[in-house]
Amino acid sequence: MTRYALTLEWDGTPYMGFQRQAHGPSVQQAIEEAAETVVGHAVTLHAAGRTDTGVHALGMRAHFDSDKTLPPFRLSEALNARLRMAGQAVAVLDCVEVSEDWHARFSCINRAYEYRIANRRAPLTLEAGRAWRIARDLDAEAMHRAAQALVGKHDFTTFRSVQCQAASAVKTLDRLDVRREGDHVIIEAAARSFLHHQVRSMVGCLALVGRGEWPVDRVAEALAARDRCKLGLNAPPEGLYFVKASYPGES
Amino acid sequence: MTRYALTLEWDGTPYMGFQRQAHGPSVQQAIEEAAETVVGHAVTLHAAGRTDTGVHALGMRAHFDSDKTLPPFRLSEALNARLRMAGQAVAVLDCVEVSEDWHARFSCINRAYEYRIANRRAPLTLEAGRAWRIARDLDAEAMHRAAQALVGKHDFTTFRSVQCQAASAVKTLDRLDVRREGDHVIIEAAARSFLHHQVRSMVGCLALVGRGEWPVDRVAEALAARDRCKLGLNAPPEGLYFVKASYPGES
Numbered sequence: 001m002t003r004y005a006l007t008l009e010w011d012g013t014p015y016m017g018f019q020r021q022a023h024g025p026s027v028q029q030a031i032e033e034a035a036e037t038v039v040g041h042a043v044t045l046h047a048a049g050r051t052d053t054g055v056h057a058l059g060m061r062a063h064f065d066s067d068k069t070l071p072p073f074r075l076s077e078a079l080n081a082r083l084r085m086a087g088q089a090v091a092v093l094d095c096v097e098v099s100e101d102w103h104a105r106f107s108c109i110n111r112a113y114e115y116r117i118a119n120r121r122a123p124l125t126l127e128a129g130r131a132w133r134i135a136r137d138l139d140a141e142a143m144h145r146a147a148q149a150l151v152g153k154h155d156f157t158t159f160r161s162v163q164c165q166a167a168s169a170v171k172t173l174d175r176l177d178v179r180r181e182g183d184h185v186i187i188e189a190a191a192r193s194f195l196h197h198q199v200r201s202m203v204g205c206l207a208l209v210g211r212g213e214w215p216v217d218r219v220a221e222a223l224a225a226r227d228r229c230k231l232g233l234n235a236p237p238e239g240l241y242f243v244k245a246s247y248p249g250e251s
Numbered sequence: 252m253t254r255y256a257l258t259l260e261w262d263g264t265p266y267m268g269f270q271r272q273a274h275g276p277s278v279q280q281a282i283e284e285a286a287e288t289v290v291g292h293a294v295t296l297h298a299a300g301r302t303d304t305g306v307h308a309l310g311m312r313a314h315f316d317s318d319k320t321l322p323p324f325r326l327s328e329a330l331n332a333r334l335r336m337a338g339q340a341v342a343v344l345d346c347v348e349v350s351e352d353w354h355a356r357f358s359c360i361n362r363a364y365e366y367r368i369a370n371r372r373a374p375l376t377l378e379a380g381r382a383w384r385i386a387r388d389l390d391a392e393a394m395h396r397a398a399q400a401l402v403g404k405h406d407f408t409t410f411r412s413v414q415c416q417a418a419s420a421v422k423t424l425d426r427l428d429v430r431r432e433g434d435h436v437i438i439e440a441a442a443r444s445f446l447h448h449q450v451r452s453m454v455g456c457l458a459l460v461g462r463g464e465w466p467v468d469r470v471a472e473a474l475a476a477r478d479r480c481k482l483g484l485n486a487p488p489e490g491l492y493f494v495k496a497s498y499p500g501e502s
Contacts, residue, residue, distance in 0.1 A: 011376045056377060077372070084374050091373040121328070122342040123335050125262045126307060130377065 004075060005063045005098045006031070008047075011089035012056040012237065013129045019050050027051075030090050031062070034082040038075065039068040048108045048245035052197075054237035056130070058114075059093065061245040063104040072096050102247070110174070110246035111194060115187040115203045116239045119180075131184070132203075132239035138210030140185045144178035146209040147187070149220035150202055151176055157226040159205075161197035169226075171195060178206060185210065188243075197234060204233030255326060256314045256349040257282070259298075262340035263307040263488065264380045270301050278302075281341050282313070285333040289326065290319040299359045299496035303448075305488035307381070309365075310344070312496040314355040323347050353498070361425070361497035362445060366438040366454045367490045370431075382435070383454075383490035389461030391436045395429035397460040398438070400471035401453055402427055407446055408477040410456075415447035420477075422446060429457060436461065439494075451491060455484030 008031070016024040020032070028045050035043045047062040070078075076095035083090050101107075118124055118131040119138045150159075153172040160169050175190040187206065189199050205222060208214040214232060222230040259282070267275040271283070279296050286294045298313040321329075327346035334341050352358075369375055369382040370389045401410075404423040411420050426441040438457065440450050456473060459465040465483060473481040 009373065009376050011379070058377075080372075080374055089376045089379070091376050093371075093373050120344075121331075122260065122344050123331055125260050125340045125342050126309075126381065128262070128340070 001065050001067060001100070002069050003063055003065050003098050003100050003102065004072060005061060005096050005102065005104065006076070006079075006092050007094035008057055008060040008062055009091045009093050010057050010060075011129075012051065012054045014089055016053045017051050017055065018047050018057075018060070027057075027090055030083060030086065030088040031079070032064075034079050034086065034088070035064060035066075037082055038078045039066040039070070041067060046104045048104050049111055049194075049242060051242055052200075052237045052240075054129070055240045055242065057242040059244045060242050061104045061108070061247070063098065063102065065100075104245070107247050108193075108245045109248055110190060110192055110244075111242070112188065112190040112244040112246075113194070113199045114241045114243050115189070115199060115235065116241070117185040117187070117203075117207065118183065119185050120183045129238050132207075132236050134185075134207060134211070136211045138180075138185050138207070139212065140178050140180040140210065142216050143185065143187075143206040143210040146214075146216045146219040147176040147178055147202070147206055150223060154223055155226050156195050156198055156223070158222050158228060158230050159198045159201035160195040160228065161201075162228060164196035166195055169195060171198070176202065200235040200237065200240060201231055203235035203239070205231065207235060208232040252316050252318060252351070253320050254314055254316050254349050254351050254353065255323060256312060256347050256353065256355065257327070257330075257343050258345035259308055259311040259313055260342045260344050261308050261311070262380075263302065263305045265340055267304045268302050268306065269298050269308075269311070278308075278341055281334060281337065281339040282330070283315075285330050285337065285339070286315060286317075288333055289329045290317040290321070292318060297355045299355050300362055300445075300493060302493055303451075303488045303491075305380070306491045306493065308493040310495045311493050312355050312359070312498070314349065314353065316351075355496070358498050359444075359496045360499055361441060361443055361495075362493070363439065363441040363495040363497075364445070364450045365492045365494050366440070366450060366486065367492070368436040368438070368454075368458065369434065370436050371434045380489050383458075383487050385436075385458060385462070387462045389431075389436050389458070390463065391429050391431040391461065393467055394436065394438075394457040394461040397465075397467045397470040398427040398429055398453070398457055401474060405474055406477050407449055407474070409473050409479060409481050410449050410452035411446040411479065412448035412452075413479060417446055420446060422449070427453065448485060451486040451488065452482055454486035454490070456482065458486060459483040
Protein backbone atom coordinates (compact mmCIF):
# COMPACT_ATOMS: atom_id res chain seq x y z
CA MET A 1 0.00 0.00 0.00
CA THR A 2 1.35 3.39 -0.99
CA ARG A 3 0.14 6.76 0.33
CA TYR A 4 0.26 9.60 -2.18
CA ALA A 5 0.07 13.22 -1.01
CA LEU A 6 -1.24 15.76 -3.51
CA THR A 7 -1.05 19.55 -3.66
CA LEU A 8 -4.23 20.79 -5.34
CA GLU A 9 -5.44 23.96 -6.97
CA TRP A 10 -9.03 24.56 -8.03
CA ASP A 11 -11.49 27.14 -9.22
CA GLY A 12 -14.33 26.73 -6.74
CA THR A 13 -17.02 28.20 -9.02
CA PRO A 14 -18.41 24.92 -10.42
CA TYR A 15 -18.12 22.90 -7.19
CA MET A 16 -20.25 22.49 -4.08
CA GLY A 17 -17.04 22.60 -2.06
CA PHE A 18 -14.38 19.98 -1.48
CA GLN A 19 -16.48 17.29 0.12
CA ARG A 20 -18.45 14.76 -1.93
CA GLN A 21 -22.15 15.65 -2.12
CA ALA A 22 -25.08 13.56 -3.30
CA HIS A 23 -26.69 16.53 -5.09
CA GLY A 24 -23.85 18.17 -7.02
CA PRO A 25 -20.23 18.18 -8.20
CA SER A 26 -17.40 18.31 -5.68
CA VAL A 27 -13.63 18.47 -5.85
CA GLN A 28 -13.35 15.21 -3.93
CA GLN A 29 -15.48 13.37 -6.48
CA ALA A 30 -13.54 14.89 -9.40
CA ILE A 31 -10.21 13.64 -8.05
CA GLU A 32 -11.43 10.30 -6.77
CA GLU A 33 -12.92 9.51 -10.17
CA ALA A 34 -9.73 10.55 -11.95
CA ALA A 35 -7.59 8.53 -9.53
CA GLU A 36 -9.77 5.44 -9.87
CA THR A 37 -9.21 5.30 -13.63
CA VAL A 38 -5.45 5.61 -13.04
CA VAL A 39 -4.96 3.07 -10.23
CA GLY A 40 -7.80 0.71 -11.17
CA HIS A 41 -9.60 0.61 -7.81
CA ALA A 42 -11.78 2.84 -5.63
CA VAL A 43 -9.91 5.44 -3.55
CA THR A 44 -10.85 7.82 -0.73
CA LEU A 45 -9.33 11.28 -0.76
CA HIS A 46 -8.65 13.08 2.53
CA ALA A 47 -7.95 16.82 2.49
CA ALA A 48 -6.46 19.24 5.01
CA GLY A 49 -9.74 21.11 5.10
CA ARG A 50 -13.24 21.19 3.72
CA THR A 51 -14.24 24.24 1.74
CA ASP A 52 -17.63 25.75 0.93
CA THR A 53 -19.33 26.07 -2.45
CA GLY A 54 -17.49 28.62 -4.57
CA VAL A 55 -14.35 28.75 -2.37
CA HIS A 56 -11.06 28.39 -4.28
CA ALA A 57 -7.81 26.61 -3.42
CA LEU A 58 -4.28 27.54 -4.41
CA GLY A 59 -2.48 24.89 -2.38
CA MET A 60 -4.77 22.39 -0.69
CA ARG A 61 -3.08 19.20 0.52
CA ALA A 62 -4.77 15.82 0.29
CA HIS A 63 -3.87 12.13 0.27
CA PHE A 64 -5.14 8.75 -0.84
CA ASP A 65 -3.88 5.18 -0.55
CA SER A 66 -3.37 2.77 -3.42
CA ASP A 67 -2.26 -0.81 -4.00
CA LYS A 68 -0.63 0.37 -7.19
CA THR A 69 2.90 1.73 -7.10
CA LEU A 70 3.54 4.49 -9.59
CA PRO A 71 6.24 7.15 -9.80
CA PRO A 72 4.52 10.20 -8.21
CA PHE A 73 5.35 12.38 -11.23
CA ARG A 74 3.62 9.95 -13.58
CA LEU A 75 0.63 9.77 -11.25
CA SER A 76 0.22 13.56 -11.20
CA GLU A 77 0.54 13.76 -14.99
CA ALA A 78 -2.06 11.01 -15.40
CA LEU A 79 -4.44 12.68 -12.91
CA ASN A 80 -4.10 16.04 -14.64
CA ALA A 81 -4.72 14.48 -18.06
CA ARG A 82 -7.92 12.83 -16.79
CA LEU A 83 -9.13 15.90 -14.90
CA ARG A 84 -8.63 17.95 -18.03
CA MET A 85 -10.45 15.47 -20.26
CA ALA A 86 -13.35 15.50 -17.81
CA GLY A 87 -13.46 19.32 -18.02
CA GLN A 88 -12.71 19.71 -14.31
CA ALA A 89 -11.36 23.00 -12.91
CA VAL A 90 -8.96 21.10 -10.62
CA ALA A 91 -5.21 20.62 -11.09
CA VAL A 92 -2.58 18.56 -9.26
CA LEU A 93 0.37 20.88 -8.62
CA ASP A 94 2.52 18.31 -6.89
CA CYS A 95 2.48 14.64 -5.90
CA VAL A 96 4.80 12.84 -3.48
CA GLU A 97 4.89 9.49 -1.69
CA VAL A 98 4.47 9.83 2.09
CA SER A 99 4.63 7.42 4.99
CA GLU A 100 1.43 5.81 6.27
CA ASP A 101 1.41 7.92 9.44
CA TRP A 102 1.15 11.15 7.39
CA HIS A 103 -2.46 12.34 7.20
CA ALA A 104 -3.52 15.38 5.16
CA ARG A 105 -6.06 16.40 7.79
CA PHE A 106 -4.79 15.08 11.13
CA SER A 107 -1.08 15.83 10.60
CA CYS A 108 -1.75 19.40 9.46
CA ILE A 109 -0.44 21.97 11.95
CA ASN A 110 -1.36 25.21 10.17
CA ARG A 111 -3.87 26.39 7.60
CA ALA A 112 -3.62 29.68 5.72
CA TYR A 113 -6.42 31.45 3.87
CA GLU A 114 -6.53 34.60 1.78
CA TYR A 115 -9.61 36.71 1.15
CA ARG A 116 -9.67 39.08 -1.83
CA ILE A 117 -11.87 42.17 -1.91
CA ALA A 118 -12.03 44.21 -5.13
CA ASN A 119 -12.72 47.70 -3.80
CA ARG A 120 -14.22 49.44 -6.82
CA ARG A 121 -17.50 50.64 -8.26
CA ALA A 122 -17.30 48.85 -11.60
CA PRO A 123 -18.59 45.27 -11.80
CA LEU A 124 -15.90 42.62 -12.09
CA THR A 125 -14.97 41.07 -15.43
CA LEU A 126 -11.73 39.07 -15.31
CA GLU A 127 -12.15 38.68 -11.54
CA ALA A 128 -15.83 37.74 -11.57
CA GLY A 129 -16.31 34.85 -9.14
CA ARG A 130 -12.77 35.38 -7.83
CA ALA A 131 -13.21 38.33 -5.46
CA TRP A 132 -15.85 40.15 -3.39
CA ARG A 133 -16.59 43.52 -4.97
CA ILE A 134 -17.29 46.33 -2.49
CA ALA A 135 -18.06 49.69 -4.08
CA ARG A 136 -17.65 51.96 -1.06
CA ASP A 137 -14.09 53.02 -0.17
CA LEU A 138 -12.68 50.72 2.49
CA ASP A 139 -10.38 51.89 5.27
CA ALA A 140 -7.93 48.97 5.24
CA GLU A 141 -5.94 50.34 8.19
CA ALA A 142 -9.03 50.44 10.40
CA MET A 143 -9.85 46.90 9.27
CA HIS A 144 -6.36 45.75 10.24
CA ARG A 145 -6.62 47.37 13.67
CA ALA A 146 -10.03 45.79 14.28
CA ALA A 147 -8.70 42.40 13.15
CA GLN A 148 -6.03 42.33 15.85
CA ALA A 149 -8.74 41.86 18.53
CA LEU A 150 -9.43 38.45 17.00
CA VAL A 151 -5.83 37.20 17.05
CA GLY A 152 -5.05 34.77 19.89
CA LYS A 153 -7.04 32.11 21.74
CA HIS A 154 -10.75 32.95 21.91
CA ASP A 155 -14.21 31.48 21.92
CA PHE A 156 -15.25 32.21 18.30
CA THR A 157 -18.95 31.36 18.71
CA THR A 158 -19.94 34.68 17.07
CA PHE A 159 -17.88 33.81 13.98
CA ARG A 160 -19.08 30.23 13.59
CA SER A 161 -21.77 28.83 11.32
CA VAL A 162 -24.79 27.36 13.12
CA GLN A 163 -24.00 24.19 11.13
CA CYS A 164 -20.46 23.98 12.53
CA GLN A 165 -19.78 20.50 13.93
CA ALA A 166 -16.61 21.26 15.92
CA ALA A 167 -16.78 20.13 19.56
CA SER A 168 -15.47 23.46 20.84
CA ALA A 169 -15.66 27.03 19.57
CA VAL A 170 -12.33 27.85 21.23
CA LYS A 171 -9.61 28.30 18.61
CA THR A 172 -6.26 30.07 18.41
CA LEU A 173 -5.99 32.52 15.53
CA ASP A 174 -2.30 33.07 14.73
CA ARG A 175 -2.63 35.85 12.20
CA LEU A 176 -5.25 38.14 10.65
CA ASP A 177 -3.61 40.79 8.48
CA VAL A 178 -5.37 43.32 6.27
CA ARG A 179 -3.54 45.28 3.60
CA ARG A 180 -4.41 47.40 0.58
CA GLU A 181 -2.89 46.56 -2.84
CA GLY A 182 -4.10 49.17 -5.31
CA ASP A 183 -7.86 48.76 -5.57
CA HIS A 184 -7.77 45.47 -3.71
CA VAL A 185 -7.96 44.79 0.01
CA ILE A 186 -6.33 41.47 0.93
CA ILE A 187 -6.98 39.67 4.21
CA GLU A 188 -4.65 36.86 5.30
CA ALA A 189 -5.66 34.46 8.05
CA ALA A 190 -3.64 31.63 9.60
CA ALA A 191 -4.41 29.17 12.39
CA ARG A 192 -3.95 25.52 13.29
CA SER A 193 -7.61 25.10 12.43
CA PHE A 194 -10.72 27.16 11.77
CA LEU A 195 -14.41 26.80 12.57
CA HIS A 196 -16.97 26.49 9.77
CA HIS A 197 -17.46 29.93 8.14
CA GLN A 198 -14.94 31.51 10.55
CA VAL A 199 -12.84 33.30 7.93
CA ARG A 200 -15.85 34.55 5.97
CA SER A 201 -17.55 35.71 9.20
CA MET A 202 -14.46 37.59 10.35
CA VAL A 203 -14.04 39.18 6.91
CA GLY A 204 -17.70 40.22 6.83
CA CYS A 205 -17.34 42.14 10.10
CA LEU A 206 -14.04 43.69 9.02
CA ALA A 207 -15.76 44.91 5.85
CA LEU A 208 -18.35 46.70 8.01
CA VAL A 209 -15.46 48.40 9.82
CA GLY A 210 -13.82 49.26 6.48
CA ARG A 211 -17.04 50.85 5.22
CA GLY A 212 -17.36 52.89 8.43
CA GLU A 213 -20.57 51.14 9.49
CA TRP A 214 -18.91 49.60 12.53
CA PRO A 215 -16.42 51.36 14.81
CA VAL A 216 -13.14 49.46 15.20
CA ASP A 217 -14.03 48.31 18.75
CA ARG A 218 -17.25 46.64 17.68
CA VAL A 219 -15.33 43.58 16.39
CA ALA A 220 -13.90 42.94 19.87
CA GLU A 221 -17.40 43.40 21.33
CA ALA A 222 -18.90 40.93 18.84
CA LEU A 223 -16.20 38.39 19.81
CA ALA A 224 -16.79 38.91 23.52
CA ALA A 225 -20.57 38.46 23.09
CA ARG A 226 -20.07 34.83 21.96
CA ASP A 227 -23.37 35.14 20.13
CA ARG A 228 -23.88 34.35 16.43
CA CYS A 229 -26.62 37.02 16.36
CA LYS A 230 -23.94 39.67 16.94
CA LEU A 231 -22.32 38.82 13.61
CA GLY A 232 -22.63 41.73 11.23
CA LEU A 233 -22.16 40.01 7.90
CA ASN A 234 -20.87 36.74 6.43
CA ALA A 235 -18.61 37.50 3.44
CA PRO A 236 -19.49 35.68 0.19
CA PRO A 237 -17.47 32.55 -0.70
CA GLU A 238 -16.02 33.72 -4.05
CA GLY A 239 -13.35 35.92 -2.43
CA LEU A 240 -11.94 33.10 -0.29
CA TYR A 241 -8.82 31.06 -1.19
CA PHE A 242 -7.36 28.16 0.75
CA VAL A 243 -3.68 29.03 0.30
CA LYS A 244 -1.55 26.60 2.26
CA ALA A 245 -1.53 23.66 4.66
CA SER A 246 1.62 23.11 6.74
CA TYR A 247 3.01 19.92 8.23
CA PRO A 248 5.75 19.09 10.77
CA GLY A 249 9.22 18.95 9.27
CA GLU A 250 8.35 21.16 6.30
CA SER A 251 10.18 24.42 5.83
CA MET B 252 -22.87 67.24 -28.81
CA THR B 253 -20.85 65.80 -25.97
CA ARG B 254 -17.88 63.46 -26.30
CA TYR B 255 -17.55 60.88 -23.55
CA ALA B 256 -14.25 59.06 -23.00
CA LEU B 257 -14.43 55.65 -21.32
CA THR B 258 -11.81 53.47 -19.64
CA LEU B 259 -12.79 49.86 -20.22
CA GLU B 260 -11.92 46.48 -18.78
CA TRP B 261 -13.02 43.19 -20.30
CA ASP B 262 -12.55 39.46 -20.20
CA GLY B 263 -11.82 38.66 -23.86
CA THR B 264 -12.91 35.01 -23.64
CA PRO B 265 -16.48 35.43 -24.96
CA TYR B 266 -15.67 38.08 -27.59
CA MET B 267 -14.36 38.04 -31.16
CA GLY B 268 -12.21 41.01 -30.22
CA PHE B 269 -13.07 44.67 -29.80
CA GLN B 270 -14.37 45.40 -33.28
CA ARG B 271 -17.97 44.73 -34.28
CA GLN B 272 -18.31 41.51 -36.31
CA ALA B 273 -21.23 40.23 -38.33
CA HIS B 274 -20.67 36.66 -37.15
CA GLY B 275 -20.22 36.92 -33.38
CA PRO B 276 -20.16 39.00 -30.20
CA SER B 277 -17.74 41.90 -29.84
CA VAL B 278 -16.89 44.40 -27.12
CA GLN B 279 -17.84 47.28 -29.43
CA GLN B 280 -21.33 45.89 -29.95
CA ALA B 281 -21.78 45.22 -26.22
CA ILE B 282 -21.00 48.83 -25.31
CA GLU B 283 -22.77 50.46 -28.24
CA GLU B 284 -25.96 48.56 -27.40
CA ALA B 285 -25.69 49.50 -23.72
CA ALA B 286 -25.02 53.15 -24.61
CA GLU B 287 -27.91 53.32 -27.04
CA THR B 288 -30.39 52.36 -24.34
CA VAL B 289 -28.94 55.04 -22.08
CA VAL B 290 -28.73 57.99 -24.50
CA GLY B 291 -31.66 57.02 -26.72
CA HIS B 292 -29.88 57.11 -30.10
CA ALA B 293 -27.34 55.07 -32.07
CA VAL B 294 -23.69 55.66 -31.13
CA THR B 295 -20.33 54.67 -32.61
CA LEU B 296 -17.58 53.67 -30.24
CA HIS B 297 -13.94 54.37 -31.16
CA ALA B 298 -11.18 52.61 -29.21
CA ALA B 299 -7.43 53.19 -28.86
CA GLY B 300 -6.80 49.81 -30.41
CA ARG B 301 -8.45 46.76 -31.85
CA THR B 302 -7.87 43.48 -30.09
CA ASP B 303 -8.13 39.88 -31.29
CA THR B 304 -10.53 37.19 -30.17
CA GLY B 305 -9.74 36.15 -26.60
CA VAL B 306 -7.47 39.13 -25.83
CA HIS B 307 -8.26 40.93 -22.56
CA ALA B 308 -8.22 44.61 -21.60
CA LEU B 309 -7.42 46.17 -18.23
CA GLY B 310 -7.51 49.79 -19.34
CA MET B 311 -8.66 50.30 -22.93
CA ARG B 312 -9.71 53.87 -23.77
CA ALA B 313 -12.62 54.60 -26.09
CA HIS B 314 -15.05 57.42 -26.89
CA PHE B 315 -18.47 58.09 -28.36
CA ASP B 316 -20.49 61.21 -29.06
CA SER B 317 -23.99 61.90 -27.84
CA ASP B 318 -26.67 64.60 -28.10
CA LYS B 319 -27.60 63.79 -24.54
CA THR B 320 -25.79 65.53 -21.71
CA LEU B 321 -25.38 63.38 -18.63
CA PRO B 322 -23.03 63.62 -15.65
CA PRO B 323 -20.20 61.20 -16.62
CA PHE B 324 -20.49 59.34 -13.34
CA ARG B 325 -24.17 58.66 -13.94
CA LEU B 326 -23.43 57.56 -17.49
CA SER B 327 -20.81 55.03 -16.35
CA GLU B 328 -23.15 53.68 -13.66
CA ALA B 329 -25.95 53.31 -16.21
CA LEU B 330 -23.64 51.61 -18.73
CA ASN B 331 -22.36 49.17 -16.11
CA ALA B 332 -25.89 48.35 -14.97
CA ARG B 333 -26.92 47.58 -18.56
CA LEU B 334 -23.76 45.61 -19.38
CA ARG B 335 -24.31 43.54 -16.27
CA MET B 336 -27.97 42.88 -17.06
CA ALA B 337 -26.95 41.77 -20.54
CA GLY B 338 -24.43 39.31 -19.01
CA GLN B 339 -21.50 41.05 -20.70
CA ALA B 340 -17.93 40.59 -19.39
CA VAL B 341 -17.19 44.29 -19.95
CA ALA B 342 -17.00 47.05 -17.33
CA VAL B 343 -16.63 50.82 -17.51
CA LEU B 344 -13.90 51.76 -15.03
CA ASP B 345 -14.05 55.48 -15.69
CA CYS B 346 -15.99 58.01 -17.75
CA VAL B 347 -15.11 61.67 -18.42
CA GLU B 348 -16.24 64.38 -20.78
CA VAL B 349 -13.56 65.35 -23.31
CA SER B 350 -13.26 68.02 -25.97
CA GLU B 351 -14.25 67.23 -29.55
CA ASP B 352 -10.65 67.17 -30.74
CA TRP B 353 -9.81 64.29 -28.38
CA HIS B 354 -9.92 60.99 -30.24
CA ALA B 355 -9.40 57.63 -28.48
CA ARG B 356 -7.50 56.25 -31.45
CA PHE B 357 -5.88 59.22 -33.22
CA SER B 358 -4.88 61.18 -30.09
CA CYS B 359 -3.28 58.13 -28.45
CA ILE B 360 0.51 58.50 -28.16
CA ASN B 361 1.40 55.24 -26.39
CA ARG B 362 -0.05 51.79 -26.00
CA ALA B 363 1.05 49.28 -23.37
CA TYR B 364 0.42 45.53 -23.39
CA GLU B 365 1.22 42.78 -20.93
CA TYR B 366 1.58 39.12 -21.79
CA ARG B 367 1.24 36.51 -19.02
CA ILE B 368 2.88 33.09 -19.26
CA ALA B 369 2.12 30.52 -16.55
CA ASN B 370 5.32 28.47 -16.50
CA ARG B 371 4.17 25.22 -14.93
CA ARG B 372 3.31 21.63 -15.78
CA ALA B 373 -0.15 21.54 -14.22
CA PRO B 374 -3.10 22.67 -16.35
CA LEU B 375 -4.55 26.05 -15.37
CA THR B 376 -7.69 26.32 -13.25
CA LEU B 377 -8.29 29.85 -11.91
CA GLU B 378 -6.12 31.25 -14.71
CA ALA B 379 -7.63 29.20 -17.54
CA GLY B 380 -8.15 31.52 -20.53
CA ARG B 381 -6.10 34.21 -18.75
CA ALA B 382 -2.52 33.06 -19.40
CA TRP B 383 -0.45 30.91 -21.78
CA ARG B 384 0.70 27.78 -19.98
CA ILE B 385 4.18 26.58 -20.92
CA ALA B 386 5.32 23.42 -19.14
CA ARG B 387 9.03 23.52 -19.90
CA ASP B 388 11.20 25.73 -17.64
CA LEU B 389 11.68 29.13 -19.26
CA ASP B 390 14.89 31.13 -19.02
CA ALA B 391 13.36 34.59 -18.47
CA GLU B 392 16.76 36.31 -18.46
CA ALA B 393 17.62 34.93 -21.89
CA MET B 394 14.19 36.03 -23.11
CA HIS B 395 14.81 39.55 -21.82
CA ARG B 396 18.21 39.72 -23.54
CA ALA B 397 16.72 38.49 -26.81
CA ALA B 398 13.88 41.01 -26.53
CA GLN B 399 16.25 43.98 -26.48
CA ALA B 400 17.11 43.38 -30.17
CA LEU B 401 13.50 44.33 -30.98
CA VAL B 402 13.48 47.63 -29.07
CA GLY B 403 13.85 50.72 -31.30
CA LYS B 404 12.78 51.61 -34.83
CA HIS B 405 12.65 48.56 -37.10
CA ASP B 406 10.83 46.98 -40.01
CA PHE B 407 8.69 44.44 -38.14
CA THR B 408 7.52 42.48 -41.22
CA THR B 409 8.53 39.18 -39.56
CA PHE B 410 6.32 39.96 -36.57
CA ARG B 411 3.25 41.09 -38.51
CA SER B 412 0.13 39.16 -39.44
CA VAL B 413 -0.39 38.58 -43.15
CA GLN B 414 -3.77 40.26 -42.62
CA CYS B 415 -2.19 43.42 -41.19
CA GLN B 416 -3.54 46.52 -42.95
CA ALA B 417 -0.96 49.08 -41.80
CA ALA B 418 0.68 51.04 -44.65
CA SER B 419 4.17 50.47 -43.27
CA ALA B 420 5.79 47.71 -41.22
CA VAL B 421 8.23 50.21 -39.71
CA LYS B 422 7.41 50.85 -36.04
CA THR B 423 9.26 52.10 -33.00
CA LEU B 424 9.12 49.71 -30.05
CA ASP B 425 9.80 51.67 -26.84
CA ARG B 426 9.99 48.81 -24.40
CA LEU B 427 9.97 45.01 -24.29
CA ASP B 428 10.75 43.74 -20.79
CA VAL B 429 10.64 40.14 -19.61
CA ARG B 430 10.66 39.23 -15.93
CA ARG B 431 9.93 36.20 -13.79
CA GLU B 432 7.38 36.45 -10.94
CA GLY B 433 7.28 33.09 -9.16
CA ASP B 434 5.98 30.58 -11.68
CA HIS B 435 4.92 33.33 -14.09
CA VAL B 436 6.89 35.02 -16.83
CA ILE B 437 5.56 38.51 -17.59
CA ILE B 438 6.33 40.39 -20.79
CA GLU B 439 5.61 44.12 -21.01
CA ALA B 440 5.53 45.90 -24.36
CA ALA B 441 5.03 49.60 -25.07
CA ALA B 442 5.00 51.61 -28.32
CA ARG B 443 3.13 54.44 -29.99
CA SER B 444 1.42 51.77 -32.07
CA PHE B 445 1.74 48.09 -32.93
CA LEU B 446 1.19 46.02 -36.05
CA HIS B 447 -1.49 43.32 -36.12
CA HIS B 448 -0.27 40.30 -34.09
CA GLN B 449 3.03 42.06 -33.32
CA VAL B 450 3.01 41.47 -29.55
CA ARG B 451 1.90 37.85 -29.87
CA SER B 452 4.50 37.21 -32.59
CA MET B 453 7.30 38.71 -30.52
CA VAL B 454 6.20 36.74 -27.44
CA GLY B 455 6.06 33.51 -29.46
CA CYS B 456 9.69 33.88 -30.53
CA LEU B 457 10.80 34.88 -27.03
CA ALA B 458 9.14 31.72 -25.70
CA LEU B 459 11.28 29.66 -28.11
CA VAL B 460 14.34 31.39 -26.66
CA GLY B 461 13.08 30.74 -23.12
CA ARG B 462 12.63 27.04 -23.87
CA GLY B 463 16.15 26.83 -25.31
CA GLU B 464 14.91 26.01 -28.82
CA TRP B 465 16.23 29.28 -30.22
CA PRO B 466 19.57 30.88 -29.31
CA VAL B 467 19.23 34.47 -28.07
CA ASP B 468 20.60 35.89 -31.36
CA ARG B 469 17.96 34.21 -33.50
CA VAL B 470 15.39 36.87 -32.58
CA ALA B 471 17.60 39.60 -34.07
CA GLU B 472 18.11 37.42 -37.15
CA ALA B 473 14.37 36.88 -37.55
CA LEU B 474 13.84 40.66 -37.33
CA ALA B 475 16.59 41.38 -39.89
CA ALA B 476 15.11 38.82 -42.31
CA ARG B 477 11.90 40.89 -42.68
CA ASP B 478 10.15 37.67 -43.61
CA ARG B 479 6.99 36.34 -41.92
CA CYS B 480 8.21 32.81 -42.69
CA LYS B 481 11.07 33.34 -40.23
CA LEU B 482 8.59 33.71 -37.38
CA GLY B 483 8.98 30.82 -34.95
CA LEU B 484 5.62 30.91 -33.21
CA ASN B 485 2.63 33.18 -32.67
CA ALA B 486 1.66 33.17 -28.98
CA PRO B 487 -2.01 32.38 -28.22
CA PRO B 488 -4.36 35.32 -27.50
CA GLU B 489 -5.47 34.35 -23.98
CA GLY B 490 -2.22 35.55 -22.35
CA LEU B 491 -2.46 39.06 -23.84
CA TYR B 492 -3.79 42.11 -21.97
CA PHE B 493 -4.21 45.63 -23.34
CA VAL B 494 -3.07 47.53 -20.23
CA LYS B 495 -2.97 51.23 -20.98
CA ALA B 496 -3.44 53.92 -23.64
CA SER B 497 -1.71 57.27 -23.03
CA TYR B 498 -2.64 60.73 -24.29
CA PRO B 499 -0.89 64.13 -24.36
CA GLY B 500 -1.21 66.07 -21.13
CA GLU B 501 -1.85 63.00 -18.97
CA SER B 502 0.56 62.14 -16.18
